[in-house]
Amino acid sequence: MKVIRTSTIPLSLNVLLKGQLKFLNGFFEIVGISSEGELLDEVRQREGIKTISINMERGISPVKDLISLFRLYHILKSEKPTIVHSITPKAGLLTMLAGKMAGVPIRIHTFTGLIFPTRKGFVQKILINMDRLLCTAATNIYPEGQGVKKDLMNYKITSKPLKVIANGNVNGIDLDYFSPDKISKTQKDALKKELNITESDFVFVFVGRLVGDKGINEMVKAFSQISKNPALLKPVKLLLIGPLEEELDPLTPETLQEIKNNPDILDVGFQKDVRPYFAVSDALVFPSYREGFPNVVMQAGAMELPSIVSDINGCNEIIIEDQNGIIIPVKNSEKLKTAMEKILSDTDLYHQLKTNSRPMIQSRYEQSVIWNELLKEYKTLLKENNIDV
Template sequence: MIKLIRTSTIPESMNILLKGQLKFLGEFFDITAISGENSYLEELVERENVQVFPIEMQRKIAPVNDFISLIKLYFYLRKVRPTIIHSITPKAGLLSMLAGKMAGVPIRMHTFTGLIFPTRTGFMQALLIKMDQLLCWAATNIYPEGKGVESDLKKFKITTKPLKVIANGNVNGIDLDYYSRKEINDDVTELLKKELHIEKDDFVFIFVGRIVGDKGINELIEAFIGLKSKKSKLLLVGTFEEELDPLQKGTYDEIQRNGNIITVGFQKDVRPYFSISDVLAFPSYREGFPNVVMQAGAMELPSVVSDINGCNEIIVQNENGLIVPSRNVEKLRAAMEQMINNKENYLKMKSNARKMIEQRYDRNFVWKALLDEYNRLLVNEKINPNV
């Protein structure tokens, strides 16, 4: 079978973002997953039935460590001689594409799941742009996760190579059988509500993701505490990352003391939390193509999202959610108030939420489109996909 290498900077990315996909592709390719070593990488072996090879890669810019990772990748690729290497996440993309080019891997694919440089300024933005330009120079094929990412790659002149969005965007699509309210027992939701002190007439906004500044948490907390409705709750599902992107002190203090703000940390299964909520609030500064917005939609939740890449492709204004300007507390608060007070519009958006995900992002459709792309590239290289 043709050898395919998939890489990500940290194993959590591959484990979560590509769930089920590697097992599907394993029917057609000999797959090895490369990322840092921890339990998430080990889980891939059991769940996805693929081989793994641990190589540590730093998320931050770390020249010495990055060079060591690059050399390790190069020697591994020279040893196993794969036909395809396909990376996600920024650092793994840069190192994998460079190592792949050095090692002579014929098909070198990178999917941009999100861009960091549009939210940076000055020297840091210039450095990040140069890194992405270098990545694209070393890659043979480049895939923006959505139209917004594609637009930014063109706008900032990251590459002149052709860009292609697979299917309708997103790296993996949604497992609609798994993300379904039918899968969550009513007894589970009632018990969870009781544990979290959520009453029957509470209107619950939920955020799922890293509890950091870049996800718009400072603005979300400010907007929430300004709501007129006193029967609202804000449920935060995710971990704080105080070293990488700390919240403002006032935000953190408010989260700790406000009884209507509930934190539950990281949850492997977020479905019960969606099931006890009314609206996803996701005011992130930057995304590629956010899984959480699709997951919420599949769980029949409308969303309030910021007007950024991915979010504004999944959400259609007043159809399955509301779109507000990024970093704008007043517009965010107004949208949240509208969700509470305009019952007719809320119910319309709620009824549309799942079917709009079904129509565009079923994972089987996304997987088939990716398999077709691999086979197309193999044919272009005059390699028989069925070898």
């Protein structure tokens, strides 16, 4: 029995669903579809599945979207899957429409994050209608977390039942891989030397794309004020891990200048393995404007780091105030600065947050739990549709 999983760009299949496709391939024939690239080849080799490349635009592009839609339709007619399951917005819309046109019996979309709540006016209306069309063509809708579910209901995106798998998140966390024990003291010492981090430094870390809606402008502003404060109790560093995207939602010139000129801001770009960087850090700062269910917050927690996060979907489900982190308002550099200073100055609070971080991830988001719940859901849907497993 064939299941096709789709995403707009191969990075999503490669990172967000790492290991899951191989697990499911033990029960079904799994095929991955996404835009072409080396990462799609990596998915094919690592997960042991067949992959097909169909280029899909992330932005709105009517002509290219129509071409992608009909390519998807022809592939689904040829492959004849029993289930198609999409993540990411554009792949979701195209896959659900093509799946309905091709007569695929079970058409699933997981909303990993919503764009429209942060948009206004005409653009918001377009995005809402696109998601409504997606849901009309789908047979089953799964929000990644309770916050996403609430937004789908509040904006009346669909009247279909909405179900969150397990405690949320599309893939859970590999606690064996994301473990402080996996990074040796020798590795940490070498990386600290390379980055010029001393034993007395308190290191804040951010992992993600360096764009405006990740809250980078506010974070750099807050950190700059802290690092230049002569009354600072201990030296600080800000470690930035992720690609700088200058086309969509670029950072302000002031932010870019500060990143370049502040010696306490360490911009190391994209890193395939973020664990060593977590291992030399003390706390995650993640002031994003919108998320579905951010993996980086779970990864940091598994690596025993407390987090400062914005009060948005996913973040405010993973982090519980003053238990494993601090929650701040969105787009508020002053509140972010206060939270960073609190973690720096209140040693007892910091150690309490750090002690709780890994156990609170382990108890709710262990990867095997998510995978088995998804497998169980597939089998339930097949049974409900009178399809023999």
